[in-house]
Amino acid sequence: MTRLLIILTTALLCMPPLSANAEEKGQSVMFAPKQPEVDLMPDSGNQTTGDKCEALLQEAESLKGKPQRKHTILERYRLECTDTQIQ
Numbered sequence: 001m002t003r004l005l006i007i008l009t010t011a012l013l014c015m016p017p018l019s020a021n022a023e024e025k026g027q028s029v030m031f032a033p034k035q036p037e038v039d040l041m042p043d044s045g046n047q048t049t050g051d052k053c054e055a056l057l058q059e060a061e062s063l064k065g066k067p068q069r070k071h072t073i074l075e076r077y078r079l080e081c082t083d084t085q086i087q
Contacts, residue, residue: 053077
């Protein structure tokens with residue numbers, strides 16, 4: 001019995017600490033912040049407002065089956081094309 005206790009104690013003392021391995025890995029790639037696929041900032045291109053609004057509606061129609069992205073496009077449409085800007 002004492003031999004077993006000596007062997008287990010020696011084995012535990014020889015093992016490296018488990019927390020050192022976790023620190024070496026760094027941050028998780030799985031939970032890294034992602035860049036948004038669609039930005040909500042208005043475009044400063046040469047398109048007219050009507051063209052932009054029409055393009056946003058067409059893009060929203062093409063996003064069937066992707067409700068989150070479609071909602072984002074529709075929110076952008078609402079902000080740029082339907083709401084009056086308060087200054």
